[in-house]
Amino acid sequence: MSKLHLYILAAVLTLVAIGTIAYKTLVLQFPLQPVADVDAWDVEVRVSFRGQQAPAKLSLYIPREDRLFATADEQFISRGYGVNTRKDEGNRRVVWSIRRAKGEQFLFYRATIRPIASTRETKVKRPEIKPPEAVDETQRLAIDAVLTDVRAHSADSETFVSEVIKRVSSPAPDGNVMSLLGRKTSIEDRIDMTVRLLAGAHIPARVVQGLRLQTYAQDAVFIPWLEAWYEDAWHGFDPVTGEPMEDQNLVSWWHGSNDLFEVSGGRNPKAKVTVRLNRESAMQGALWRGRELRPALLEFSVLGLPMETQAVYQILLVMPVGVFLLVVLRNVVGVKTFGTFMPVLIALAFRETHLLIGIVMFTLVVSLGLAIRFYLERLKLLLVPRLAAVLIVVLMLITLISIFSYQLGIYRGLSVALFPMVILTMTIERMSIVWEERGAVEALQQGIGSLVVAVCVYLIMNLESIQYFVFVFPESLLVLLAATLLLGRYTGYRLAEVMRFRALAGDGS
Numbered sequence: 001m002s003k004l005h006l007y008i009l010a011a012v013l014t015l016v017a018i019g020t021i022a023y024k025t026l027v028l029q030f031p032l033q034p035v036a037d038v039d040a041w042d043v044e045v046r047v048s049f050r051g052q053q054a055p056a057k058l059s060l061y062i063p064r065e066d067r068l069f070a071t072a073d074e075q076f077i078s079r080g081y082g083v084n085t086r087k088d089e090g091n092r093r094v095v096w097s098i099r100r101a102k103g104e105q106f107l108f109y110r111a112t113i114r115p116i117a118s119t120r121e122t123k124v125k126r127p128e129i130k131p132p133e134a135v136d137e138t139q140r141l142a143i144d145a146v147l148t149d150v151r152a153h154s155a156d157s158e159t160f161v162s163e164v165i166k167r168v169s170s171p172a173p174d175g176n177v178m179s180l181l182g183r184k185t186s187i188e189d190r191i192d193m194t195v196r197l198l199a200g201a202h203i204p205a206r207v208v209q210g211l212r213l214q215t216y217a218q219d220a221v222f223i224p225w226l227e228a229w230y231e232d233a234w235h236g237f238d239p240v241t242g243e244p245m246e247d248q249n250l251v252s253w254w255h256g257s258n259d260l261f262e263v264s265g266g267r268n269p270k271a272k273v274t275v276r277l278n279r280e281s282a283m284q285g286a287l288w289r290g291r292e293l294r295p296a297l298l299e300f301s302v303l304g305l306p307m308e309t310q311a312v313y314q315i316l317l318v319m320p321v322g323v324f325l326l327v328v329l330r331n332v333v334g335v336k337t338f339g340t341f342m343p344v345l346i347a348l349a350f351r352e353t354h355l356l357i358g359i360v361m362f363t364l365v366v367s368l369g370l371a372i373r374f375y376l377e378r379l380k381l382l383l384v385p386r387l388a389a390v391l392i393v394v395l396m397l398i399t400l401i402s403i404f405s406y407q408l409g410i411y412r413g414l415s416v417a418l419f420p421m422v423i424l425t426m427t428i429e430r431m432s433i434v435w436e437e438r439g440a441v442e443a444l445q446q447g448i449g450s451l452v453v454a455v456c457v458y459l460i461m462n463l464e465s466i467q468y469f470v471f472v473f474p475e476s477l478l479v480l481l482a483a484t485l486l487l488g489r490y491t492g493y494r495l496a497e498v499m500r501f502r503a504l505a506g507d508g509s
Contacts (some may be wrong), residue, residue: 010482017478050099050264056265077108157230165242322457334494347457
């Protein structure tokens with residue numbers, strides 16, 4: 001195939017990419033850079049259970065609006081279910097019901113949560129304090145002793161509430177608190193006990209279950225905290241430290257110690273909560289124009305996929321950028337590596353372990369595995385059993401490193417299991433073969449080159465601007481494809497070879 005054909009193909013791919021990107025930016029007005037002041041989050045709650053061919057009902061808490069956040073664009077997605085929303089003691093619920101549920105059932109709640117621009121305080125009626133539970137004389141004396149001691153060490157309502165929380169959540173509480181808690185030592189039990197103590201001091205308090213709004217969380221969990229009423233408003237407190245809540249990215253979901261959902265007429269219920277920073281808030285007008293002018297352009301694109309799937313493609317679509325960088329470093333610069341895609345896979349593992357810990361873990365596993373591989377060589381094993389033995393050893397090494405790192409308090413070491421074990425096994429096998437056939441210098445050069453390329457790929461793939469651009473404009477990958485095809489015909493000197501033969505070039509001149 002002639003070079004002209006290759007050049008024409010590369011030009012066509014590039015023009016298609018540039019044309020699509022230009023249409024999105026000029027007509028639909030998609031932003032080319034991620035906007036820093038994105039102020040909305042998409043939240044999805046997926047509840048699944050197995051029907052028993054009988055009537056079924058699912059009750060799910062949904063967020064209630066407060067002075068900090070507002071919930072918009074709520075969607076209740078199900079098939080064949082009746083849907084009702086209701087208020088329950090200040091909380092909001094959605095109730096799905098069906099006459100007969102058969103097989104696996106999936107129900108979705110989706111919403112967009114935005115902060116309210118105005119933080120103006122609104123007058124709220126003082127809540128009533130629920131009558132305390134009946135207690136015996138010993139518990140009553142313990143409650144009075146704790147409140148008397150706290151009152152002596154506090155100056156106002158805020159410090160009083162904070163002091164009560166600190167005493168209840170202390171790892172080594174005094175005798176009075178221990179007698180009240182008994183064997184109930186979970187954070188929820190301690191919050192409930194704090195509410196009881198504050199009720200004894202005539203301070204209304206309640207448990208709040210909230211969600212942290214973050215860039216992306218695929219299995220988000222609800223966080224409990226405590227709210228106390230004084231000075232005509234509710235005030236949040238950290239249930240462990242007793243400090244006033246300062247995290248503005250916590251949205252209140254429901255009040256109380258109840259579970260997120262209740263299912264009747266079904267078994268094996270499960271809930272999965274996904275939170276994602278909403279790029280659509282900066283692109284709202286662009287998406288609206290896209291749906292009006294070219295609805296198929298968005299429906300048949302990454303932006304039309306489910307939110308959980310979009311998060312996966314945010315990682316997958318940036319991989320070609322790392323692969324292209326690998327091509328440049330190998331074919332143009334001349335960096336030696338083990339394999340073609342191993343550095344890219346190691347770079348993906350670095351996203352979980354973080355760079356420095358990932359480098360240490362990779363070096364440690366490969367070094368120990370290489371030593372054991374040399375030992376296995378003396379046993380004269382066949383290729384497949386030898387590879388299987390190395391794989392088993394790699395898995396054992398990863399497990400031991402995770403255990404020791406956890407005991408040393410290095411929690412990032414737990415992510416070492418995310419390293420692709422098969423790639424590590426093949427790297428150890430390949431490195432040992434190169435060591436035997438070409439010497440230790442060549443093996444170390446390729447090993448260090450692989451690690452250097454993995455670091456460079458990680459640094460490029462981890463840039464937020466690149467992640468955003470290839471996700472919103474996936475057609476830009478056509479440009480990378482065109483450049484890769486052109487580099488595939490490159491037969492010139494590599495930069496490493498230029499430095500290597502520089503002395504000969506000087507003699508010839």
